[in-house]
Amino acid sequence: MTQGVTLFGYRYSVYNWIATLALAEKDIPYIWVEVDPFSDQTPPVSEAMVDFLARNPFKRVPVLLHGDFSLYETAAITRYVDEAFSGPTLQPSSPVDRARQSQILSIIDNYAYWPLVRQVFAQGFFAPCFGEKVDQDALAAGLRTAPAILDAIAAFKRNGPWLLGPALTLADIHLYPMLAYLAMVPQGAEMIRNIPSLEHWRQEMAQRPTVIDTMPRFKDPG
Ligand SMILES: N[C@@H](CCC(=O)N[C@@H](CS)C(=O)NCC(=O)O)C(=O)O
Incomplete structure (x- = not known):
């Protein structure tokens, strides 16, 4: 069975848009978890925020979760999305x-x-x-x-x-x-x-x- 994808993101983030665009090009469904990386509230106000902070020590969105594989840094995420899933290839070969x-x-x-x-x-x-x-x-x-x-x-x-x-x-x-x-x-x-x-x-x-x-x-x- 294909493991599900979750994306921790902030709705206005340009980097989130890059990640969701790559997921859309590959036609991969995902669950969205909204977090605000610009929020300074301590302690964090939501469970989602606690989870997000534990997944990215640099407090930047997006973070992708595929099964139990957790990944941050957008260029790594889009490359992974392209290589781990079927669908059109998004990287040149040469x-x-x-x-x-x-x-x-x-x-x-x-x-x-x-x-x-x-x-x-x-x-x-x-x-x-x-x-x-x-x-x-x-x-x-x-x-x-x-x-x-x-x-x-x-x-x-x-x-x-x-x-x-x-x-x-x-x-x-x-x-x-x-x-x-x-x-x-x-x-x-x-x-x-x-x-x-x-x-x-x-x-x-x-x-x-x-x-x-x-x-x-x-x-x-x-
Ligand atoms: N190097 C990171 C940069 C991501 C990034 O800067 N995201 C912004 C939103 S567009 C963010 O989380 N900013 C929070 C902050 O600057 O405190 C990546 O490639 O994912």
Whole structure:
């Protein structure tokens, strides 16, 4: 019998979206356990939070549970989801393409997440949406840094609909949620439009049913 999958996540987390998108592409059902990794309440208020904290000492979502196998770090999760389950393969086969995919994931985690999501999206969309104070310096810093990051990623775009060419890979799945969050801020959307290959790819991704199904829902800002 196939063991069940559980995902500990926070509904607005971009990393959670990456994980749910990978699960959706593989058509894997899962149980969702909502936890807020930004909550400072001590002791933790729910059993789910206690369980989550025991599973990830770094207090970051998502955490995936498959049977009794517990896993955190999104790139490890999406790779596991691809390799442990049947369904369409989400990783290229050649060493060169696999290396490029790993490189793109690493660039996104190390250089893109903070400015695109934690600075531009968090300050330009999330804070106003939820009535929180906007850190204008952080927003400005993210807007300054983002174009060079988009250029670096766009330099890897191959011919074909997806980042690495003819087949969707974990690189597309890791990048799309970050760019979708960036694009929720008008200046971010414009930066992407200024790079036609990236904008074209973004539009292709936006139409995938898995993307539409897994997209986090926000209240209208303002
Ligand atoms: N390296 C982690 C990063 C995950 C991450 O930063 N998740 C955010 C939500 S998008 C989080 O849990 N943040 C809590 C915090 O920063 O305190 C991964 O790849 O899963």
